[in-house]
Amino acid sequence: MTTINGEVAPGFEPVREAFAANFTQHGDIGAAVCVYWHGRPVVDLWGGVADLDTGRPWAQDTLQLVYSATKGATATAAHMLAERGMLDLDAPVAKYWPEFAANGKADIPVRWLLSHQAGLVALDQPLPLVEALAWDPMAAALAAQRPLWTPGTAHGYHGRTWGWLVGEVIRRVSGRSPGRFFAEEIAGPLGLDFFIGLPPSERDRVSRMAYQRPAVDLTTVPDEEVPEELREQVAAWRDPNSFSNRAYAVTNPAAIDFDSPEVQAAELPSSNGIGTACSLARMYAALIGEVDGVRLIVPETLASATAEQASGKDQVLMFPSRFSTGYMLPTEGNLMTGPNAFGHTGRGGSLAFADPERGIAFGYVMNHIISGSHDVRAAVLADAVRKSVG
Numbered sequence: 001m002t003t004i005n006g007e008v009a010p011g012f013e014p015v016r017e018a019f020a021a022n023f024t025q026h027g028d029i030g031a032a033v034c035v036y037w038h039g040r041p042v043v044d045l046w047g048g049v050a051d052l053d054t055g056r057p058w059a060q061d062t063l064q065l066v067y068s069a070t071k072g073a074t075a076t077a078a079h080m081l082a083e084r085g086m087l088d089l090d091a092p093v094a095k096y097w098p099e100f101a102a103n104g105k106a107d108i109p110v111r112w113l114l115s116h117q118a119g120l121v122a123l124d125q126p127l128p129l130v131e132a133l134a135w136d137p138m139a140a141a142l143a144a145q146r147p148l149w150t151p152g153t154a155h156g157y158h159g160r161t162w163g164w165l166v167g168e169v170i171r172r173v174s175g176r177s178p179g180r181f182f183a184e185e186i187a188g189p190l191g192l193d194f195f196i197g198l199p200p201s202e203r204d205r206v207s208r209m210a211y212q213r214p215a216v217d218l219t220t221v222p223d224e225e226v227p228e229e230l231r232e233q234v235a236a237w238r239d240p241n242s243f244s245n246r247a248y249a250v251t252n253p254a255a256i257d258f259d260s261p262e263v264q265a266a267e268l269p270s271s272n273g274i275g276t277a278c279s280l281a282r283m284y285a286a287l288i289g290e291v292d293g294v295r296l297i298v299p300e301t302l303a304s305a306t307a308e309q310a311s312g313k314d315q316v317l318m319f320p321s322r323f324s325t326g327y328m329l330p331t332e333g334n335l336m337t338g339p340n341a342f343g344h345t346g347r348g349g350s351l352a353f354a355d356p357e358r359g360i361a362f363g364y365v366m367n368h369i370i371s372g373s374h375d376v377r378a379a380v381l382a383d384a385v386r387k388s389v390g
Helices: 013-025 067-083 098-104 110-114 129-133 136-144 161-174 178-190 200-205 228-238 261-265 277-288 299-305 377-389
Strands: 004-008 030-037 040-051 194-196 273-275 310-313 320-323 342-345 351-355 360-366
Touching: 004 013, 013 030, 013 040, 013 377, 030 277, 030 377, 040 277, 067 110, 067 161, 067 178, 067 194, 067 273, 067 277, 067 299, 067 342, 067 351, 098 136, 110 161, 129 136, 136 161, 161 178, 178 194, 178 277, 194 277, 200 261, 277 351, 277 360, 351 377, 360 377
Parallel strands: none
Antiparallel strands: 004 040, 030 040, 030 360, 194 273, 310 320, 342 351, 351 360
């Protein structure tokens, strides 16, 4: 039995039970969950193993890479700049980043970068990974890239490129890299243990990821045996030239070792944020209310930031998705805790979100990467939170 450490406030015992069940029933190896309710922490739990190779236990200050849950942190930085009058989300990207106007992109507004509508999910010529990690070569390549669909006519998840696109706008507007802006304007005031670009001094606290192989590789299954609702998605996986594959092949090699010191130290604002569940929950709590005297954006900015911008069939994911200006919105596959919630998932299971209607802010991080709809860990925790608050 995995020892569950930490505390829950009275009434939130179902979250502890769900968290424990994730270890016994749903595959968790090392994980943490944190919940804020109306600006105060009510759940802070952790348990399991941070590194299977060494047996290092998960501690309260263990850091975890959260893949695309990083996008919520980066989007927050953009909205803070917009609130300060430094960034107009409806202005052309080229106003702030003149080189971006190349190849017919002069009129693309900043908002379309944030909401995955710009058609820049891939590069015609992937860059060597070392150049992508250096930032400037990737920003230049994206500025020169032609859109792969008419911008604004469709949306598709910019899984990797989103971070460089939005991050370069943040850099041009603020004069600071997105990681530095986050550190100084969000993490610092709130006391967050979360980094976009990991300092070498924090490396020893980072959990090491474990990956679950799919029980069945659907790309090898005869067409007639693939479930009908998955056939279009599987066909895209089989096609090396599909958006579904190209969106994650913008570097050479396409596979990125996110456990490596070089990748963790770089700034990848779409995918390499590293921190604690409580830091994510605390950030989202400060988006919907005041936390220890700090509120990140005012209610009017929040309403604009969380209004739906794109929905329906996703050109990359090949299933329905919903986005506001930078945040994911609830779908049938990711209900969060209610229809007014907003946040972001990360590859393999992590999830952070806020539900302003219920006063909830939630963060869940884990090191066992499980792909597919059978991964219910975050969902059962969110459901337990929803039941706890009524």
